[in-house]
């Protein structure tokens with residue numbers, strides 16, 4: 317399996333590919349605080365991605381939240397945003413956003 321990052325139409329996209337060739341595409345941002353996933357510290361374990369910021373865990377097959385973030389801020393609509401390319405256009409299953417690092 318592999319997790320790769322790319323940019324399409326200005327959006328960061330991550331593609332999780334299983335060894336059998338099945339692919340799952342998502343916006344490469346954590347829905348908790350809209351932080352980027354393509355940073356140091358992101359981990360993939362057993363088809364799950366662990367956000368390096370507050371350690372929420374999402375399943376890369378379904379997009380569902382597996383473990384709540386370790387934060388006082390609740391995660392609203394907390395699931396990965398699935399992405400498909402249909403007739404050359406990106407279709408988001410959810411409201412897309414541009415992930416950003418926290419401001420200093």
Ligand code: FES
Pocket residue numbers: 346347348349350351367368369370371372385386387
């Ligand atoms: S930004 Fe990902 S868990 Fe908070």
